[in-house]
Amino acid sequence: MTEQISVLEKKIEEVTKRISDLKDIDSIRNLHHTYGYYxxxxxxxxVVDLYAEDSEVRFMGGIFKGKESVRRFFCDRLRMRHSNGHNGPIYGFLLDHIMMQDVITISEDGKTARGRYRTFMQAGRHELAEGLTRQWWEGGVYENTYVNEDGLWKFKILDYRGLWHADFNTGWAHTPPNLYPFFSDTYPNDPIGPDExxxxxxxxVLWPDTGVLPFHYPHPVTGDEWDQNKDLNTSK
Incomplete structure (x- = not known):
């Protein structure tokens, strides 16, 4: 009887952990998709309110460290470029980035988590709107870290790797190499640049060079970690 009780207790513990993980996965998925809508x-x-105080953003080869730097990235950099400094949608600007294929992994202690997403973007500025008229495609991958603070999941690290950009009319087959530069200078030399x-x-790298943002999870069948330095032939 004692052995049976021990087995049952272990099963209850496993089921409880599994239910807790599923609830956390659902919360993190909602957090990330909420970020996307905002x-x-x-x-x-x-968007900034979704981040922990010691969070960071990794983008185009730069690291924005701490919540105030996260604010600089989203509010001083992106908001000025996308919505002319206005917090909210503006006439004639389209920014639809669809996120999918999520793989979310909860840490053993339930305090942090990792999440990978693919994103596909269609964006542009209408010819009647203020600013440069343009339209483009973009694709990339997120490899994020989340933290549970007092029962609320928040962004700890947002790591976005843009993989390709394309002019709407000519498509990705005609994307010029090195279309957008990666960060080469830091704040405050670059007032809207990264800390590192x-x-x-x-x-x-950017298309037509190719690369892989490393996976946070092992292969689900073999258990092997993917070796990013093996079998890569990414650029000329």
């Missing part, structure tokens, strides 16, 4: 509406104040330059090998 972002597409240019509600950057609301990302120092990793291989370095991030």
């Amino acid at each position: 972002f597409d509406a240019c509600l950057f104040n609301e 330059i990302l120092d990793i090998v291989p370095k991030p």
Whole structure:
């Protein structure tokens, strides 16, 4: 009887952990998709409120460290470029970035989590709107870290790797190499730049160069970690 009770207690513990993980996965998925809706509406104040105090953003080879730097990235950089400094949607600006294929992993202690998403963007500015008229496609991958603070999941690290950009009319087959520069200078020399330059090998690249943002999870069948330095033939 004692052995049976021990087995049942272990099963209850496993089921309880599984239910807790599923609830956390659902909360994190909602958090990330909520971020997406705010972002597409240019509600950057609301986006920043989703971040922990010691959070960071990794974008185009730069690292914005701490919530105030996160605010600089979204409000001083993106809000000025996308919505002319206005917090919210403006006439004639389209920013739809669809997020999907999420793989979310909860840590053993339930305090942090990792999430990977693919995004596909269609964006542009109408010819009747204020600013440069343009329209473009974009695709990329998120590899994020989340933290549970007092029962609320928040962004700890948002790591977005833009993989390709394309002019709407000519498409990705005609994208010029090095279309957009990666960060090369830091704040305050660059008033809207990152605090650090990302120092990793291989370095991030843009189409037609190709690369892989490393997976936070092992192979689900073999259990192997993917080796980013193996079998890559990414650029000329």
